[in-house]
Structure formats: structure tokens, C-alpha cells
Amino acid sequence: MAEAVTPRADDYSQWYNDVVRKGKLADNSPARGCMIIRPNGMALWENMRDELDRMFKDTGHENFYFPIFIPERFMEREAEHVEGFAKECAVVTHSRLTQDEEGNLIPDPESKLGENYIVRPTSETIIWDTYSKWIQSYRDLPLLYNQWANVVRWEMRPRLFLRTAEFLWQEGHTAHATKEEAIEETERMLDVYTTFAEDYMAMPVHQGTKSESERFPGAVDTYCIEALMQDGKALQAGTSHFLGQNFAKAFDCTFTDENNEETYVWATSWGVSTRLIGGLIMTHSDDQGLVLPPKLAPHQVVIVPIYFNDDQKTDVLAACERIQEELADAGVTVKMDDDDTQSPGWKFNEYELQGVPVRLAIGPRDLENDNVELARRDTREKTIVPQAGIAERVSDLLDEIQTSLYTQAKERRKERTHTVDDYDAFREVIDEDGGFVWAHWDGSAETEERIQEETGATIRLLPLDREDGESGEDMLTGEPSEGRVLFAKAY
RNA sequence: CGGGGCGUGGCGCAGUCCGGUUAGCGCACCUGCUUUGGGAGCAGGAGGUCGCCGGUUCGAAUCCGGCCGCCCCGACCA
Known part of the structure; x- marks a missing residue:
């Protein structure tokens, strides 16, 4: 077992890194503090993103997209916001490179920008500058928008998924006519995050508000969800901010209400990021590697055929394909690994490292008895079950795993x-x-x-x-x- | 920014103290045969400016000087 995961008890940090890398989720990148998200990790994020996106749309939001560059002067407008983010901003100062006398590449002094651009650490400033143009009347409100984007925060000490210099996230930015409506929105989105964390990630969270010192720079109130990791440390998993009129005042965003009175607009913003993947890992995974909840796993089931000669291969593969189709028809995402160049034992280990919730193996022995072998990742239990009714049985098992992961996590939290x-x-x-x-x-x-x-x-x-x-x-x-x-x- | 550690085939490392054949080992990779129900075996093969620059020397992965980068701990941090 040269490629085993470092046990949690030996070195928790090393365990985490091993799970990420051996689960093929992400690698460190040549750019310091940034990560390369591999197809496995991206598929996981896409599942999370798709589900959240659906929930946002169900609550009346639409997506838009703002540029990655923010004019430097915008950052100065909201005092607390500057203070909070100034020390971790990447700044674009030139538009091209040139070579010096020694042939080294340097920013071309002649291309120095008239105004620097900040690579967005978050987009309140540029969005509220625009909202001030979009909003004139109470009839223009509310604005309920979200964007899926990458942001950059030049962190001193990065960790894969948990704190990277660049990360993927969504940021919702809403504008409202009244304080009450904005607070209601802030709380609604906190509930959306809570539902997502608990029902999809199987990660129990507490809801609450931050103390002043932990508040988002520029917010009146920061609501959050907090989860407990296996090592006893907490992870802030999502935040929803009531911004009051702070950004409206900073960007002169007013509207005329029903009584012809000019008033500043009320704001919220809310976000979750690829950090959730870190939370997912540290909530469920074990010393055998990644453990993923069925509702978010890129593949819910992997089928591993087993055979010893060509005749068996033909029969086994035919059975595998039949079952694959049956599962797919039942809405299960299933992968069949008929790669001839790896042994079944190798595949068993590989898919455990990748956290696939259910493994289904079929060999000559099973064919004789019209059975399959089912193995669940969370408990690592194996059972022999009949092929008849396999789709329903697998669907039930996936539900059971989803529920069990949540129950286990909640139990661990209770104990600690x-x-x-x-x-x-x-x-x-x-x-x-x-x-x-x-x-x-x-x-x-x-x-x-x-x-x-x-x-x-x-x-x-x-x-x-x-x-x-x-x-x-x-x-x-x-x-x-x-x-x-x-x-x-x-x- | 402070403390510690490390840069040697894709990955993980030995060799450095005490300079000297063709720079080794494990994993991974390629070819062939045998294999395949928990990370298969044997045989053959390919792959390295030893982080970079300079110095000492007949000779440098190894000694000296300078530089660069990465990791861990801390400070910092939605």
C-alpha cells in the first residue's frame, strides 16, 4: 500500500492533503497559493453549483456577470471595505511586457496604466457603482442578482480549497426599497445555504450572526453558517450580509419612493465558495480517502467487471452494461470501468480514494447466481444481492448513505x-x-x-x-x- | 514578516558531512508473456542541465559566495 492515505491520527494536515490529491480533486499549481482543480473536483463543484443555482432561481434570482477588474478608486469609497480588503489585493498596473537590457521580461514602463485595476476580491464596489445607474424609482426594486465568478485574495497562508489565493464562488447582490425587505432577503439566503449544507452536503451547520470583529467589511450585520470539522475546528461555510445603506451611500445609489422622497437603497450580499469542498472533505472522509454524499458525487455508482478469460468477459460485460442502463434509467449517475489494464483490486482502491458512494462488482460467480456485489463507501460494507430489482435497491442504498452521513456528522458534532x-x-x-x-x-x-x-x-x-x-x-x-x-x- | 525544513528522472527519496568510475533506489511509465473477486508477477526498456549564477580544484550533486523557489509552524485572514 505505497499509496495509502496518511491516517488522520498521525497528521491531520497531511491526511487532508492526501485525500485531496489522491481523490484527484486538485493539485497545487505553479502559481503560489492557487490550485489546479482536476476534472473530479470540478465535477463535484459543478454539482454543488447546479444545485445552488437552482435554489437561487427558485427564490427569484437571476445571474449576471461583472468584470474581474475593479478600478482602484472604487475600493476607496467605503471606508471599512478598503480597510478589510486592501492588504490582500492583486493590482494590475501595466498592460504589457518588454525586455530590459539584460533580456529579462519586465512590465513596460511606457504601458503604465493611467489608473490601476484591482483583481476583484469581491464585487460590491463595481456592482453598486452600476446599481446607482440602474436604480431610479421604487419601481426598479428589488434587484435580485447573482454571479458565478472567480475572485482573488492574496492570502499569506493558503490551503487547498480552504483558503486559496484564487477561488471560485458565487456572490449574490440584491437591492431593496426597505430595511425590512433587505433583512428578510439576508435571512432567506442564509436558509438556502443551510438547506444546501444539510440536505445536499450532509453537513450539519449552526446559523447565527458574527460579532463586530468578525463582520464583513462594510456590512451592518453578517449572518453565517458554521460547521464542525473532524479535528474539532470550525469552518465558516457561508455568509449572508445585511449591508444596510453603506454601499448605497458610498456609490450614491438612491431611488424615489411612492411618496416622491429620495432614499438610499438597502443592500445584501451573500456567498459560498469552493471552500465548501474543503468542508465536505473534513466532514465525511476517512483514512481510506474521500467520502462523498450521493447527492453531490460526480458518480454515485461505479461498476467493476471481473473476469478471468474472454468468454467470461463477454458475459460479464453484457451483464454490466445491462445493469448500467437499468441504473441510468432510474436516474442514478453511474460509471462503468471496463478498463482492461487495471485489476479489479486496483479499481476497488481507486474508487474508494475517489469517494464513489456505491461500488457494484459483477464476476462469473455472480453471473451464475444472478447476483451482484454491492459495496458502500461510507461503512465499507459489502453485500451480495440479486440482480432483479437492482435499480430500486441501489436508489434506496444511496438514500440511506445520504441520510447516514448526515446522522453520523451530527452525532460527531454533538459529542464535541x-x-x-x-x-x-x-x-x-x-x-x-x-x-x-x-x-x-x-x-x-x-x-x-x-x-x-x-x-x-x-x-x-x-x-x-x-x-x-x-x-x-x-x-x-x-x-x-x-x-x-x-x-x-x-x- | 519571524522560526524551522527542503530543492537530485513524473512522484517520493538516498548520495552531500569526508570532492574522484557510467548519479542510485522505490513507485509510476513503455514493450512482451503470464495475470485479474482488495493496489499482480517475471523479463526487457526509456527517462536526470543534481534549483540558478559565480568561485575553488586536474576533477563539484558534494566545498565556498550570492540569488531564486517551495513546504511546515506562527503572525495575518469572510
Whole structure:
């Protein structure tokens, strides 16, 4: 087993990298901090994208596309936004290269741009500049748009999928006539993300809002979903921002309402990225490699034929093709691997590394008894079942795997979720087990910062119904707390 | 930006301390035969400016100087 995955217990980071690379999802690229998404990884992303896109359209949104370049002056318009993003922007300053005296390629000084362009780290600025032209009247509202795009944030320490200098994402940008409507939209999209995470990714999440220090630069309120990874660290899986009138004011975007009054437009933005793939990996995968939920797997089933001579080959392949068709007709995405140059054993390992939810093997033994061998990736259980009714059986099994992955993940989260009242206990839990910790917080940024410095844990979210919860005293300062908040070390 | 590690066929490494045949090994790759129900075996084969530049030397992967790049930990970070 020279190509086995490093066990999680030995080195979690190495395990993660192994799963990504051996699952053929992505490679490091020659461009620092960027990744090459391989066909397997892209197919997974496409499935996620297609499902999310459907959900966005079902909630009334349309897609558009804005340029990758943002005029530098736009970034200056919203003060907090500049501060948040300025230190991780790639900047385009020249339009061509030339050679110096030594023959080295350099940006041609004569091609220096009159104004620099920023490679978008997010598109609020250029979009709100345009919205100010599109919106005049309340009749123009709301605008409910989304774009699928790549963005660049020059991160100091990248990790495949979790934090890359360039990543793929969607960003929704909506404009509303009233504050209430904008907040409603912000919450609606948070629910969309929650449904997607739980029903499709089989990844349980908590909903909430960010503390001020973790808020999106330029937002009034940042809503988020947070998931717990197998190593006890939290992953922010999606965010939905209520932007208030901040960007409308920065880009002078007003409209005339029913009473002929000029008012600034209310805004939201919301996004999820290829980071979700990192979350998917760290939620379900094991020491044998990738484990994918059936609803998102590029192939739900792989068929592996087994034969020892040409006569058997003919019969086995015929049976495989028949079953492949039967499964495809039932709406199952199925791949048949009839590659003659690899052994069945090699294929078994390969598709486990790739996380294919169900493997179906057919050999001479099965043909004699009209059976097939079914193996599920999540539990690695193998069963011999009759060929008759195979499509229904496989469909049921896929449903069961989907449900089971979610149940297992939720169970793991429950085991690693703690409630503490005492700061010493808090430190001990964070140090030894990690995981989520519900604790009281006095609401001050100073306390939050001190806890982060001393323990490495941050406030992941304030629950949406925090004010309905029990009040108490801050575990560190003893000051009054309006309710427990969720702490964890985070990616 | 601070601390640590590493650059040698596609990948992973040995060799470097102590300079000296034709730079090795495992995996992967190509050809042939035998194989195929959990990463097959044998035989043959191809593939390397030893990160880059300069220096020392009869001779440099190895010693010296400079440069570049990557990885890990930290700081940073939707």
C-alpha cells in the first residue's frame, strides 16, 4: 500500500492533503497559493453549483456577470471595505511586457496604466457603482442578482480549497426599497445555504450572526453558517450580509419612493465558495480517502467487471452494461470501468480514494447466481444481492448513505459540543477536545480579543434567537451576558 | 514578516558531512508473456542541465559566495 492515505491520527494536515490529491480533486499549481482543480473536483463543484443555482432561481434570482477588474478608486469609497480588503489585493498596473537590457521580461514602463485595476476580491464596489445607474424609482426594486465568478485574495497562508489565493464562488447582490425587505432577503439566503449544507452536503451547520470583529467589511450585520470539522475546528461555510445603506451611500445609489422622497437603497450580499469542498472533505472522509454524499458525487455508482478469460468477459460485460442502463434509467449517475489494464483490486482502491458512494462488482460467480456485489463507501460494507430489482435497491442504498452521513456528522458534532460556565473549564475543553463551546460573553470586543489571545478560540456566531436564551455572566469577566454564544478554534 | 525544513528522472527519496568510475533506489511509465473477486508477477526498456549564477580544484550533486523557489509552524485572514 505505497499509496495509502496518511491516517488522520498521525497528521491531520497531511491526511487532508492526501485525500485531496489522491481523490484527484486538485493539485497545487505553479502559481503560489492557487490550485489546479482536476476534472473530479470540478465535477463535484459543478454539482454543488447546479444545485445552488437552482435554489437561487427558485427564490427569484437571476445571474449576471461583472468584470474581474475593479478600478482602484472604487475600493476607496467605503471606508471599512478598503480597510478589510486592501492588504490582500492583486493590482494590475501595466498592460504589457518588454525586455530590459539584460533580456529579462519586465512590465513596460511606457504601458503604465493611467489608473490601476484591482483583481476583484469581491464585487460590491463595481456592482453598486452600476446599481446607482440602474436604480431610479421604487419601481426598479428589488434587484435580485447573482454571479458565478472567480475572485482573488492574496492570502499569506493558503490551503487547498480552504483558503486559496484564487477561488471560485458565487456572490449574490440584491437591492431593496426597505430595511425590512433587505433583512428578510439576508435571512432567506442564509436558509438556502443551510438547506444546501444539510440536505445536499450532509453537513450539519449552526446559523447565527458574527460579532463586530468578525463582520464583513462594510456590512451592518453578517449572518453565517458554521460547521464542525473532524479535528474539532470550525469552518465558516457561508455568509449572508445585511449591508444596510453603506454601499448605497458610498456609490450614491438612491431611488424615489411612492411618496416622491429620495432614499438610499438597502443592500445584501451573500456567498459560498469552493471552500465548501474543503468542508465536505473534513466532514465525511476517512483514512481510506474521500467520502462523498450521493447527492453531490460526480458518480454515485461505479461498476467493476471481473473476469478471468474472454468468454467470461463477454458475459460479464453484457451483464454490466445491462445493469448500467437499468441504473441510468432510474436516474442514478453511474460509471462503468471496463478498463482492461487495471485489476479489479486496483479499481476497488481507486474508487474508494475517489469517494464513489456505491461500488457494484459483477464476476462469473455472480453471473451464475444472478447476483451482484454491492459495496458502500461510507461503512465499507459489502453485500451480495440479486440482480432483479437492482435499480430500486441501489436508489434506496444511496438514500440511506445520504441520510447516514448526515446522522453520523451530527452525532460527531454533538459529542464535541460543550457548554461551560467557567473560564478554566473553557480553556481545558478548547485545549484538549476542541469542538464547539457554548459560553456566556459580555458582548465586548476586549473580552473577545482576550479570549482569542489566551485560548486561540474565537466567537463563531451569536445564535439568531440569542435574546430568547438564558442570560448569565461572562465566563471571564463576570459581566452580564445576554445569552450564550458559540466558540471554537476556526479554519 | 519571524522560526524551522527542503530543492537530485513524473512522484517520493538516498548520495552531500569526508570532492574522484557510467548519479542510485522505490513507485509510476513503455514493450512482451503470464495475470485479474482488495493496489499482480517475471523479463526487457526509456527517462536526470543534481534549483540558478559565480568561485575553488586536474576533477563539484558534494566545498565556498550570492540569488531564486517551495513546504511546515506562527503572525495575518469572510
